[in-house]
Amino acid sequence: MQQASNPLSKAHQKQHMKQAFLARARERKAADAAVENIPEVLRRFLPKLGERQVHLFPVALVCSLLLFMTGGLSSFMPLGEAISHAFIIGTYPAEEADVLAAERAYCEMEKELEDELDHYEARHPGCDEYNVKAQEIWHDPYAICAIISAYLGGEEWTIDSAYPVMERYFKLQYVLTEKITTETRYRTEQRVGQQLVTDPKTGAQRWESYTYEVEVPYTYRICDVKLENKKLSHQPVYSMSREKMGLYALYMSTLGNMPDLFAGKPHASQLKDPLLYDVPEEYKQADPQFGKLIEEAEKYLGFPYVWGGSSPDTSFDCSGFVSYVFTNSGVYNTGRLGATGLYGICQKITADEARPGDLIFFEGTMGEDVGGITHVGLYVGDNMMIHCGNPITYADLTRSYWQQHFYGFGRIPYDP
Known part of the structure; x- marks a missing residue:
């Protein structure tokens, strides 16, 4: 029998949830042991997953996201019940066979597009010269399944009801233009x-x-053909309401509770627990404003990367996360700025001058074809940062990847 719990305020629920899933993540137990620790109220839903592994951190994360989206659900809802609701919502509302069929159908659309490009001259005669310039054709299978699930409002779907959504987003993702x-x-x-x-x-x-x-x-006559891949994961920000963007973030945070379904696919997302790090207490005491930044930033550890996201309702991208943390901690109202915009309002400093609370910027993290500043994180000292990767996590700046893409440090002009 489920025990009654005292009413918790929304703020207390968030804090309790944060502490719960941070503690679990630190333990890093094996998957089998983790399942044994799932509350009984959640166990009844495990058959929906078949033999797939269940990870505690994503379940707790979905609950945390759900609390934000729904205004805390109900202040009278016990934590276990909140977790079970979040677990259900984080699962694709479709049978596994339909999820697989949706992925096959989207891949078939891409094959037809590839075939069109390969035979463009034969199918569109009349020109003396053909120049076909195409970006790589690819997608994250979890992104298309999350988009279908969110676009349909979390309602149960089949391949038949999903197909119009896939056609819509295929046209948004791939833009084929011809210029003669x-x-x-x-x-x-x-x-x-x-x-x-x-x-x-x-x-x-x-x-x-x-x-x-x-x-x-x-x-x-010269025919120039251009194919742009506008990245499937970028499209929800242009085409979904805030509520549906939030659902999209939920499904991406759990991979629909089917994390092994597309294992081996080259562009498939992987479920990752965030790297946890204890910022030295003396750093927070030396700069209370920095302490406020960390307190705000750590609320969102584990939230997934969502391009264009700028709040807990939609999850975040890198600059959306930094802008939100500075503004909602009360330290400095940046508004919603991109990485380049954040760099623009910063005082430029050297690596030797960097201190906790400064921003660190990177270039070339989105591929060679994207120039300028492409990533930003919050420096916390000792060659560590907290940033919105995928998911929001701490990162070790001594890694070669960050060294190779380092652009510079900047300091937002707040009073310590």
Whole structure:
């Protein structure tokens, strides 16, 4: 029988949840042992997962996200019940067969697009030259399943009801454009003419044929074909309400509670627990404003990366996370700025001058084709930062990856 619990305020629920899933994550128990610790109220829902592993941290994270989205559910709802609700909501509302069918259908759309590009000249005759420039065709299978589930409002779906959603997002992700230009060019052609020839011996004249060359103008048609992959995971921010964006974040945080379904797919997301780190207490005491930043930032450890996200309702991207932490901690109202915008309001400092509370910026983290500043994190001292990777986590700045992409430090002008 479920025990009654005292009413908790929304703030207390959030804090309790944070402490619960941070403690569990620190233990790092094996998956089998972790399942043994799941409350009985949650166990009844495990058959929905079959033989797949259940990770405690994502379950607790979904509950935390759900509390934000729903205003704390009910102040009278026991924590175990909140976890069970969150667990259910974090599961794709579809049978596994339909989830797999949706992925196959989206892959088939991509194959047809690839085939169209490979045979573009044969299927679109009439030009003298064809130039096809295409970005790589790929998608995260968990992203399309999360999009379907969120777009349909968390309602149960099948491959039939999902197909129109996939068609919509395929058109948003892949933009194929054709541009035909013309120019006047010249080609050499041979012509046949008649000339009067006189016989040198007899003086008789006759007409003879001869060939000659002329430069002839003609219209040369050039077909330039361009395929842009606007990244499937970027599309929810442009096409979904805040509520549905929140659902999308939930499904991405749990991978629909099917974390092994697309194992081995090259672009499939993986379920990751955040790296936990204890910021030295003396750093917080030396700068109370920095302490406020850390207190706010750690509330969202484990939240998934959602491009364009800027609040707990939608989850965050890197700059959305930093902007939200500074603004909602009361330290400094940055508004919603991108990474470049945050760098713009910073005082530029050297690595030797960096202190906890400064920002650290990176370049080249989104591929070679994206220039400028592409990532930002909050420096916490001792070569560590907290940032919105995937998920929000601490990171060791001595790793070669961060060293290679380092751009610079900046200091937002707040009073310590």
